[in-house]
Amino acid sequence: MNHPLSLYNTLTRTKEPFTPLESPFVGLYVCGPTVYGDAHLGHSRAGVVFDVLSRYLRYVGYKVRYVRNITDVGHLQNDADSGEDKIQKFAKAHQLEPMEVVHHFTNRYHEDLAQLNVISPDIEPRASGHIIEQIQMIEEILENGLAYVSHGSVYFDVPAYNQQHNYGKLSGRVIEDLMTNTREDLEGQEEKRSPLDFALWKKASPTHIMRWPSPWSEGFPGWHLECSAMSRKYLGTQFDIHGGGLDLMFPHHECEIAQSQASHNHTDAARYWVHNNMITMNGKKMGKSLGNFITLRELFTGEHELLQQAYSPMTVRFFVLQAHYRSTLDFSNEALQAARKGYLKVMNGLRILNQLTYPAGAENLDAKAEEEIKKLTAELFVPLNDDLNTAKSIASLFNLLKKINSMHTGGFKLETISQETFEQMRTQYRALVLDVLGLKIEQTADAQSLLEVVLGFYKEAKETKDYGKVDAIRAQLKGQGIVIKDMKTGIDWAYEE
RNA sequence: GGUAACGUGGCCGAGUGGUUAGGCAGAGCUCUGCAAAAGCUCGUACAGCGGUUCGAAUCCGCUCGUUACCUCCA
Structure with a gap:
């Protein structure tokens, strides 16, 4: 099939027509979360953006396999020698098993994204469940001479790799610059031949409790590796789209490309590398390390000092979609409130549309009106083909x-x-x-409150002895499976038994 | 320091050479028992300074400002 969708490819820094390797099949891999905390507003962006991409690809007829990982083996915190990763740190503090921690936050992540009406990916592999695949990939890279073993750990040999390939092609980095600009405070890694080298396998320190056996040591896989191994397992050595946040471009995605090239894949893994931009707060990136984030749960409940009110999941979704995914998006109460109104407006339109019926046989065509509606209708989807411009599509919608x-x-x-x-x-x-x-309809009024309104009228009708109305209300409610109970103490209702 | 972006009206946010973006907020009008909704109309925009061009928010240069990545990060 041939669809005029174009996507901005970070690899080439241009918008390119999207053509799958094996149309109509599309392989889509997106970097999921590291589950050591609740998802925040920033996470929702990647979730929603790639949800819309996969929805759109399917809408136009592609058969999509959407893979999004859960990283649950932890990433190195600082320098490798500290040997303590985020998940473990959290686990110790709370006297929990690491698996208990990641399971807990994985569940909550699923709940949060489900609230945002994000469709579950087709496969959601966990790093901890793919240790064997990761070990195999390390062995391949070793066989190809682009990694080395040092003190029970395995490191990727970046300078050696760069002689054959181009390390930095995705992020636009030049290896010489990286060499001269390496931070002094990250030294102390005498195990590594070059400061640019990154761990493929890390020997666990005695206190490190997340560990697996390997040919080199009891330890754990390095960051970056899980995505290379799992994308290959489920999408093949080369696939169509790799997505993730802009902040993952370097070093994470750069290393993924290097690993795939250096293994027996000999490819850049994905052909289109797509990156969503960040959500900012007062112009600054929202992030865990900066401590300026608001979790989705806080947004939904309004329980955060910066929130003037609660914002519903669909409000958040609409907020994200009203900006193009490659622009930064600034958080503010005002912006969220505007998004809420916009969302409701769209949904009211949907409700009205469902009520409209075409007056059959009464056609009285007006060429201009006909043309106008046709044009406005045609403009709905067109912007999506231009690098998924949901903002413009929403404008067309209005x-x-x-x-x-x-x-x-x-x-x-x-x-x-x-x-x-x-x-x-x-x-x-x-x-x-x-x-x-x-987008989906969110119930704003709950049944209980609506029922109380009806019971108010019922009570009034009884007091004025308007028994016609009393009987009518009873009958109507009975049709809904609700019976009214007149008691000495007052009026109540019950489910009809 | 290196690299890459960005700076649009009160707020958010599209737009890459010439045509109304859109939403929210604000003003007026229509409709309306009152109101709401809805529709119509309106306003202050493209950081600054140069340049290219018949014409620039849009291309080029400089200045100022902001941010991201270079460390875990959606």
């Missing part, structure tokens, strides 16, 4: 929405457009909002 609202209030006569155009408009609007942007 433009069409004005007409839909006019149809509803009667200013725009439905019969002036053909039924075909009407149906097309309705189908496309729904498809964009529900299927591709992945």
Whole structure:
């Protein structure tokens, strides 16, 4: 199949037409979270952006295999010698098993993303479950002479690799610059031949409790390796799209490319490298290390000193989608409140659209109106082909929405457009909002409160002895499986038994 | 220091040479028992200074400012 989608490829720094290796199949790999804490607003961006990408690819007919990993073996904290990783640190502090920690946060991550209506990936591999694959890849790199064993650890030989390949091709780094700019305070790694070398396997210190056996030592796989090993296992040595946050470009993705090239893959792994930009707070990147993050749970409940109110999951989703994924997006209460209103406006439009019925047999075509609706409808999806410009698609949505609202209030006569155009408009609007942007209706009113309103009227009707109304309310509620109970102490209701 | 971006109206945020982005907030109008919703209309924009061009927010240069990566990070 041939679809005019183009994506910005970090490898080439240009927008390129997207053509899968084996159309209609698309392999998509996205770097998932390191599960040592709750997901924050920043995480939601990668989740939502690549959710929309996979939704759109499917919408236009591709068969997508979406793989997103869970990194649960921990990353090295600082220099390798400290030997303490984030997950372990957290585990000790709380007297928990490391697996207990990662399981806990994995579950919460799933819950949070589900709230955002992010569809679960097709495969969600865990680093801890792919130690064997990672060991195998290390062996391949050793066989190819691009890694070396040192004191029970294995390091990737960056200078040697760079003689055959181009280390830095993704992030635009020049190895000579990196050599001269290596931080002094990261030294103390006499095990490594070059400060640029990175660990493929790290021998565990005696106190390190996350460890696995390997040909070299009891230890754990280095950062970067899990993604190379798992993407290869489930998508092959070469696949279509690799996604992740911009902050992973270097060194993480750069190292992934090097590992894939240096192993028996001999490829850059992915053909299109796609990076989403960061969410900022007052212009500064939101991140765990900076401590300026707001978790999704805090957003949903409003429990954070910077939040003036709670923001629903769909508000957050809409907020993310109103910006292009490659731009930074600045958080503020005002921006979230604006997103909330915008989201509700779109959903009200959907509700209206569902109510509209075309007046059959009453066609009274107006060429101009017909043309206008056709044009506005056609513009809905077009921006998505231009590097997934959801912001522009949403703008198109609002433009069409004005007409839909006019149809509803009667200013725009439905019969002036053909039924075909009407149906097309309705189908496309729904498809964009529900299927591709992945927005859904959020219940704002709960049944209990609505019932209390009805019971209020019931009580009033009884007091005024308007028994016709009393009986009607009872009958209506009974139709909903609810019975009213008049007791001496007051009015209550129950589920009909 | 190296590399890469960015700077759009009160706020958020599209837009890469000429046409209304859009949302929120604000003003006015229509509709309305009141209100809401909705529709219509309106306003202050493209950091600064040069340059290229018939024409630049959009290309080039310089200045100022902000950020990201170079360490774990979506």
